[in-house]
Amino acid sequence: MAGSTGGPEHAPDTPDEVRRLAGSGPRAPVTDPTVGVPLRPTWQGAPRHRLVTIGDSLTHGFQSGAVFATDLSYPAIIAHELGWSEHFRRPNYPGLGGLPLNIEVLLRDLERRYGAELDWWEAPGAVFHARDLMDRVEDYWERGPGTVRPLTQGINHNLGIYGWDLRDVLDRTAKSCADELRRPKDHLLRQVIEHNNARAALRVLPSMTPEERSLTVPAAAAQLGEEVGGPGGDPDHGVETLVVFLGANNALSAVSQLKVVWSDDGYDDLERKRDFTVWRPSHFRAELAELAAQVLAIRARHVIWCTVPHVTIAPIARGVRAKVRPGSRYFPYYTRPWISDDDFDPDQDPHLTGAQARDIDLAVDQYNEDITAVVRAARREGRDWLLLDVAGVLDRLACRRYLEDPLARPDWWEPYPLPPEVAALDPPPDSRFLSVDGGRRCRGGLFSLDGVHPTTVGYGLIAQELINVMQGAGVEFRRPDGRTPRTAPVTVDFRRLIRRDTLINRPPANLDSSLSVLAWGDEVLDLFRRTLRFRF
Template identity: 65%
Template sequence: MAIEVNPVWRGSPQHRLVTIGDSLTHGFQSGAIFNTDLSYPAIIAHELGWGESFRYPSYNGHGGLPLNIELLLRDLKDRFGPNLDGWEVPLALFHGRQFMDEVEDYWERGPGTVVPQLTSINHNLAVYGWDLRDVLDKTAKTCLQDIGVPRDDWLSQVTQDNGDRAALRVLPSAAADQSLTLLDAAARLGDERDSDPQHGIETLIVFLGANNALQAVTQLKVVWSDTGYDDLHGKRPYTVWTPAHFRAELGAVANRVRQIKARHVIWCTVPHVTIAPVARGVATKTGLGSRYFPYYTRPWISDREFNPRQDPHITGQQAEDVDLAIDLYNAAIVDEVERARRAGADWYLMDTAGLMDRLASRRYIEDPLARPPWWQPYPLPAQLQALLPEPNSRFLASNGNQRTDGGLFSLDGVHPTTIGYGIVAQELITVMRRAGVEFRQADGSVRADPVTVDFSRLIRRDTLINNPPGNLTSGLDILGWADQTLDLLRRTLCFRT
């Protein structure tokens, strides 16, 4: 931004990394929050040499919350093989519902109902499904109030109030701290100053705003915000915030972030939600050099089968309108960072929207005429380039033995795979190094530049890359079947309904 800031630091903040965000920061993947040790904040903490001290919530039971699509597909594969024969479909449907019922029982009536009484505040302060208003107002107390009496409904087997249940493992939940928001919790960490007399936090990352537009593609429904957008319950019907409403909410969050005692603050822009393969563009684009397809529907509905009169979809014009709104969201984020730097704060911007655009296969990589003047392909790290095929932003596909397409997005078509989170971590590390943050080896020695993510470690941990479910065929038939019969996407991604 060409706005120089030259702060003088003393000592070392007690908390080297704190993050505030939604599912992308929480570590959500394939319809569930489970591998929180592989969220991008945890990856950064590992590279900082601070992984053992970084605190994050855990969700170990039955594959996490609300429903682990990968685990469900592997379970179906073990019982019915790589393909479902016609006579097996009723059995698979029954088994799928039984699997979901077991998950529901664990979190609603079983061990998952026991909320850890946290003695320390988490460093990863993120909850899937949360938007700007949630971060401003939600607390452990409001989440407990909103969790209703469980209903064991055989036709709607998904953990009830799963987002609130997940939040209780993130927010301070001890009796004395149940009224703290995520922003309050971060402020508490900032006040825990040790050798640095001014800051308890070295780097604070704020990655919010995606859920102010994401429901447009997860629900395939565009409902612009109106009266009540700034109320926890009044906002529920809306899937996209108007730019004016977003700017107002963002301003309130930014004012609270200014009060948190952090040396460096990094804000992330909001990705264009139509990049995610959960909404696949149908047929050919609307014109030469256009970024948009005439319709967007589920990735397992082929062009030949798609019928706009009966299949869920949004139009190309609606997709463009949502993306234009996100551009204005990001302009508001830029304005907040610029204003803070002019006031002397050491704030930075990480352009997540630009990063995802540079990885967009169907929008730009495969259509040179649609590329804006600034666009350049994102160079994947060497370890990822060596994978066959090279990972891309298409929906994950397999031939029954190995991955044949995709690799950057998990099985919900919205959230990254582990290596995808690694790319986000790498870009944030680059910003942190620009801010002068030291990354250290396990022995405490300072790492030399360039500081790079250990992608070999992430590839070993990424089961969707090295061992995708054997029933995930290139035709995505099993996911389409699961969505139609088990209402899979609505249950795992429509967090407010």
């Protein structure tokens, strides 16, 4: 079978439980949201909360190194198509491009001052100018208007928080996040928003009362689920659709930091787990079991669990040199996208090996088998839990792994059909790192400038896949008036998203095909550590 041999041997420190997974080849995605367990549920009335989401940065709406336009997160896109935007509560991050540092804002600021190319004699001034912007961002969130959190009426429906893994969702609260904050220091040369993740979380988590400040994310969702009944209401469910999309941060740090440290004792401790970049499958399974037990307590009519994407596909870690062997999914090394094959030096440049990338994928495959098993077990007990295999969607979009290498494709693989409005773009967006030629996008477009998180159009694809599952479960979508039913199939308004997607329709002109401005920013500003290593 093409692609079945996978790739190189294991890295020396790979746990035995991961080594034992190697013989199965690439995991085939699950295309049936019911995982083969049919149900015939009957519902009464209309739940008060049509959509609630639990997740990490992919749910929060993180993009290009920051969370800012949460109205373009996939939950907000779904709420728009439900005709429920006016009721959908989400956090807001106004001012200076959001938290912690918006790479697009920085590049556009440099473009306005220095044009499409940064010449060598302009570099010292550019460093000073960039640090001035970063200092203003830091001041805004640590000492300025960003320290004032808006008072919200009711718990947010979007409960995604960037950087959080399963243990964070199980344990952290508004109180614990507030306790993390210390008196910030105004560093002269190190403009980093201290505890930026806790600051972002405090805009998500409920905190109006002492009781609310002690709620975890699942407990907050459970409170929404308790709001049942009322005129025409559902007597059993306060939430119509709950989406749970977690687990990427149990492996993502391995590619964002280009360092593999397998979880060990302390994986379930908020402090000790910071040392680990990828979780052993057994540790992930234990965390997942705790989370599933808490989700069971949420009175939601439908619960959609999303699988974990293969983080090695994200273009922040680019494969270099020729593939390990014909038909392999893996390159010998993975490094930063601006380091060319000719320039790469394994003795000098940060990297993962192909063996490490394969081991990470094997672990993620097991995470997803366990998520599938959780959904199947719940359905057998009569719960309307469903599965969206996001990992399979991303695999079908993987440009360098599969699209450019037919020999690496497993038997189940077929290219993902982009929506017509997206496919009509020139060029059609793909999973490579975004780059520009002559002021126009010449490649990429599905991933934003941090090389990990989607663009607005990319979030639209996630929203569409979830909408498809929701329609299959009988969820009614309505027009903007919130009352008039829409005719199936319901499709995302991608024209609206393309208009809002500045990276698709007007990318920064200084983002050339060599990505030299990002290489410069990472070298002199430590740019990607600031934006991708969330817990400072």
